[in-house]
Amino acid sequence: RVLKFGGTSVGSPAALLAARDIVRAAEAESRVVVVVSALAGVTSGIEELLAAALARDPSWRDGFRALRERHRRQLAAVAGGRAAVPAADALDGGIERLRDLLRAVELLGEVSPRTRAWVLAAGERLSTPIFAAALTCGGVAAVAVDGTEVLAAVGPHDDALPDVAASRQKVADRLATLGDAVAVVTGFFGGDDAGEVRLFGRGGSDTSATALAAALAAERVEIWTDVDGVATADPRLDPAARWLPRLSYDAVEALAL
Numbered sequence: 001r002v003l004k005f006g007g008t009s010v011g012s013p014a015a016l017l018a019a020r021d022i023v024r025a026a027e028a029e030s031r032v033v034v035v036v037s038a039l040a041g042v043t044s045g046i047e048e049l050l051a052a053a054l055a056r057d058p059s060w061r062d063g064f065r066a067l068r069e070r071h072r073r074q075l076a077a078v079a080g081g082r083a084a085v086p087a088a089d090a091l092d093g094g095i096e097r098l099r100d101l102l103r104a105v106e107l108l109g110e111v112s113p114r115t116r117a118w119v120l121a122a123g124e125r126l127s128t129p130i131f132a133a134a135l136t137c138g139g140v141a142a143v144a145v146d147g148t149e150v151l152a153a154v155g156p157h158d159d160a161l162p163d164v165a166a167s168r169q170k171v172a173d174r175l176a177t178l179g180d181a182v183a184v185v186t187g188f189f190g191g192d193d194a195g196e197v198r199l200f201g202r203g204g205s206d207t208s209a210t211a212l213a214a215a216l217a218a219e220r221v222e223i224w225t226d227v228d229g230v231a232t233a234d235p236r237l238d239p240a241a242r243w244l245p246r247l248s249y250d251a252v253e254a255l256a257l
């Protein structure tokens with residue numbers, strides 16, 4: 001089973017721990033692969049930092065520090081002790097790389113599509129070690145896995161598509177190195193022939209999860225999100241929206257169109 005958790009499901013300690021419990025229960029029954037998004041709001045936040053750095057507006061540093069603190073706090077809230085050490089190292093490394101990239105963009109005053117993809121991928125590269133640490137700390141050994149290692153991607157840097165056929169061997173080989181540990185894979189991107197980041201577009205973690213499920217011939221893929229239910233309309237746009245107590249698959253499909 002492939003279980004995907006969106007930004008809201010990993011965005012607060014309480015939500016992340018609830019997601020961890022869902023994975024733990026699933027893992028007791030079947031072989032599980034987890035896909036996670038960046039913490040809620042982080043990809044958009046990084047996009048803003050990038051725009052500020054590009055405009056040589058030094059205030060990106062404040063936003064960057066807030067981002068770093070948020071991830072450190074999140075890790076401390078969901079994992080501790082030895083299980084948190086690899087995650088703390090991964091966070092430090094990922095955060096340092098992000099700062100280097102933003103500094104480079106500020107210095108050069110330009111950003112290529114390739115650099116932009118690298119920068120935007122940082123959110124998932126920071127959330128996956130935190131999720132893996134929460135699982136390990138909760139008694140389920142888990143390892144953060146980069147999307148470039150398991151998913152082949154083709155097309156533009158910011159709007160690529162997964163190549164499922166080419167991903168089959170890639171993901172099988174990587175999972176074989178993990179033993180019993182659960183893979184916690186970054187959503188949102190795969191890797192091109194050179195192993196470089198190719199984004200599947202905003203909201204692309206669902207694409208990552210479904211492509212991985214296809215490449216693994218998984219029994220099913222579950223897209224988890226932390227909301228109160230399905231509403232009659234987008235509650236952000238329509239104050240009269242109501243939560244639906246029951247819903248058939250056919251009705252969901254019609255609503256989704």
Ligand code: ASP
Nearest residue numbers: 037043188202203204205
């Ligand atoms: N983090 C990415 C985004 O915000 C991908 C995703 O969450 O699906 O678009």
Ligand code: MG
Nearest residue numbers: 006203204206
């Ligand atoms: Mg989404």
